[in-house]
Amino acid sequence: MANYEDIISKYQDLPGGIIEAYHALQREYSYIPEDAVRVAAEVFGIPTAKAWGVATFYSYFKVGKRGKNVIRICESAPCHVAGAAEVIAALEKELGIKMGDTTPDGKFTLELCECVGQCQATPVITVNSKPYGDMTPEKVAGVLAEYR
Amino acid sequence: MAEEMRIVLRNYGKIDPLKIDDYMAAGGYKSLEKARSMKQTEVIEEVKKSNLRGRGGAGFNAGMKWNFSYQVQSEEKYVVCNADEGEPGTYKDRIIMENDPQSVIEGMAICGYAIGSKKGYIYCRGEYPYVVDTLNQAIAQAKAKGVLGDFDVEVRMGGGAYVCGEESALIESIEGHRGEPRFKPPFPPVIGLWQKPTIVNNVETFANIPIIIEKGGDWYKAIGAPNYPGTKVLTLTGDVNNRTFFEVPTNTTIREVIFGLGGGIAGGKKFKAVQIGGTSGGFIPESNLDTSIDFDSMNSIGAVLGSGAVFVMDESRDIVDVVARIAKFFEHESCGKCSPCREGTKRMHEMMERLNAGEGSAEDVELLGRLGKVMSVACLCGLGQAAPAPVLTTIKNFNADYQAKFN
Ligand SMILES: Cc1cc2nc3c(=O)[nH]c(=O)nc-3n(C[C@H](O)[C@H](O)[C@H](O)COP(=O)(O)O)c2cc1C
Numbered sequence: 292m293a294n295y296e297d298i299i300s301k302y303q304d305l306p307g308g309i310i311e312a313y314h315a316l317q318r319e320y321s322y323i324p325e326d327a328v329r330v331a332a333e334v335f336g337i338p339t340a341k342a343w344g345v346a347t348f349y350s351y352f353k354v355g356k357r358g359k360n361v362i363r364i365c366e367s368a369p370c371h372v373a374g375a376a377e378v379i380a381a382l383e384k385e386l387g388i389k390m391g392d393t394t395p396d397g398k399f400t401l402e403l404c405e406c407v408g409q410c411q412a413t414p415v416i417t418v419n420s421k422p423y424g425d426m427t428p429e430k431v432a433g434v435l436a437e438y439r
Numbered sequence: 440m441a442e443e444m445r446i447v448l449r450n451y452g453k454i455d456p457l458k459i460d461d462y463m464a465a466g467g468y469k470s471l472e473k474a475r476s477m478k479q480t481e482v483i484e485e486v487k488k489s490n491l492r493g494r495g496g497a498g499f500n501a502g503m504k505w506n507f508s509y510q511v512q513s514e515e516k517y518v519v520c521n522a523d524e525g526e527p528g529t530y531k532d533r534i535i536m537e538n539d540p541q542s543v544i545e546g547m548a549i550c551g552y553a554i555g556s557k558k559g560y561i562y563c564r565g566e567y568p569y570v571v572d573t574l575n576q577a578i579a580q581a582k583a584k585g586v587l588g589d590f591d592v593e594v595r596m597g598g599g600a601y602v603c604g605e606e607s608a609l610i611e612s613i614e615g616h617r618g619e620p621r622f623k624p625p626f627p628p629v630i631g632l633w634q635k636p637t638i639v640n641n642v643e644t645f646a647n648i649p650i651i652i653e654k655g656g657d658w659y660k661a662i663g664a665p666n667y668p669g670t671k672v673l674t675l676t677g678d679v680n681n682r683t684f685f686e687v688p689t690n691t692t693i694r695e696v697i698f699g700l701g702g703g704i705a706g707g708k709k710f711k712a713v714q715i716g717g718t719s720g721g722f723i724p725e726s727n728l729d730t731s732i733d734f735d736s737m738n739s740i741g742a743v744l745g746s747g748a749v750f751v752m753d754e755s756r757d758i759v760d761v762v763a764r765i766a767k768f769f770e771h772e773s774c775g776k777c778s779p780c781r782e783g784t785k786r787m788h789e790m791m792e793r794l795n796a797g798e799g800s801a802e803d804v805e806l807l808g809r810l811g812k813v814m815s816v817a818c819l820c821g822l823g824q825a826a827p828a829p830v831l832t833t834i835k836n837f838n839a840d841y842q843a844k845f846n
């Protein structure tokens with residue numbers, strides 16, 4: 292818990308800094324631990340409900356456990372027509388989990404997302420925000436190998 | 440044949456974006472110096488005269504907007520650069536910031552001088568952590584050089600909410616709240632960030648400012664379409680040969696973009712539709728391809744220029760399937776503050792899925808049309824107002840695709 296406070300309190304004096312604090316937490320844990328939301332509320336002097344409301348509003352944040360490596364697949368229209376569905380199927384098969392789930396060893400989480408702004412190379416996936424473009428089912432294993 | 444014209448991307452590939460000396464050797468920060476030797480009102484006049492209109496989608500005259508903030512007496516004012524870039528199929532602000540971050544910072548500093556603000560924020564989408572790094576390095580270099588004077592710039596990261604591109608939601612987000620749009624009026628130039636006068640402009644808008652100050656408003660307004668002068672950075676996606684970005688004068692036609700620069704439809708197929716401006720843009724049929732891309736011409740065909748995303752679909756594409764996908768986007772991104780949008784996007788998605796699965800009827804199409812009309816007038820912010828556009832324009836222009844689903 293002390294650890295959460297160390298991270299969060301760096302942003303205490305920044306006006307509106309709670310969102311930056313959440314980003315910092317997520318860089319550390321790949322998600323926002325539930326207890327950290329309570330700590331954030333205390334540090335920023337706002338009701339827990341409000342800190343919770345902010346954390347859950349933004350889709351880039353995930354409150355509650357997630358895998359070490361977060362794989363997001365863009366399903367916005369340009370990626371959709373470029374074959375995102377086949378990439379999704381390949382990822383699910385390769386990892387043995389469905390979209391939204393985490394592998395039993397806690398290494399990977401699969402999530403759908405909207406456009407990540409790398410549309411010169413549709414379909415696109417990101418691993419821990421790092422983009423991989425022109426994805427094909429064949430390329431999936433190679434990308435995963437970097438994180439295994 | 441259409442040709443590129445690089446104003447915003449004038450330094451693209453010519454300078455090292457992480458070397459401020461390169462930027463300055465190319466004339467960078469001379470415009471800020473020049474602006475500071477002018478009266479504030481003169482700077483605003485020059486920008487007004489250029490008729491530069493916002494590149495973030497709403498097309499408002501930048502100089503006029505600045506004048507609103509200038510006229511308000513206030514100890515504190517803010518300059519905010521909208522780098523939330525959430526419109527699917529759009530990545531032009533990323534290209535600008537990655538390749539020439541100083542031009543954006545210089546544009547913001549000129550705005551700061553003109554309106555009397557000493558503090559700028561760049562609100563950069565959370566999906567671009569690598570751009571945030573570039574921006575922070577660029578700001579540090581500008582501060583170390585002392586070129587910004589007493590103008591400070593800080594980068595804030597968005598949290599992956601499309602609605603935060605809407606300026607009042609963006610302001611709420613910088614303040615550390617949920618990104619829900621505010622009721623307007625008052626508008627941000629008068630009451631914005633922390634209740635102070637705030638100019639929110641798009642990345643591309645700011646990147647245009649230094650060259651306008653350098654060469655003058657008259658020079659700028661002679662480029663492209665008279666009512667929306669200058670250039671626009673476009674990003675091409677979908678079934679087009681050259682899936683890349685181009686900067687073109689605003690009097691370039693859609694046809695020139697797709698079949699000239701874009702190299703035509705991929706795989707030798709035929710053109711079917713193009714959606715311009717991002718996911719909230721209208722779908723445009725072949726018969727309108729000779730329209731120029733400027734703001735007003737696009738509006739006149741029931742479409743928008745928006746962010747400048749150009750999403751091309753060939754003859755093999757199922758329009759209903761694409762629009763169903765888009766409807767899911769809006770249901771997901773609706774912030775839920777007002778009911779016409781919260782409920783409307785949900786029902787719209789439901790009906791589109793039903794139609795797409797072949798379980799819909801002509802009655803659904805009729806209902807969609809009515810719901811869409813209500814949403815476009817009753818929703819609080821631009822998200823809900825524009826959400827029906829893909830549905831309404833495809834019912835109108837691509838009705839056969841709908842008919843095929845239930846006949
Ligand atoms: C739902 C929604 C999303 C928006 N997203 C963006 C965006 O990502 N970037 C942007 O510059 N403007 C966006 N806008 C427009 C802004 O509200 C605002 O008009 C713009 O930032 C003003 O800058 P400009 O005059 O330079 O275009 C969005 C508007 C709406 C309603």
Ligand code: SF4
Nearest residue numbers: 775776777780820823
């Ligand atoms: S129109 Fe939609 S996004 Fe805009 S305020 Fe209403 S619910 Fe929120």
Ligand code: FES
Nearest residue numbers: 365370406407410
């Ligand atoms: S549409 Fe998928 S990255 Fe932009």
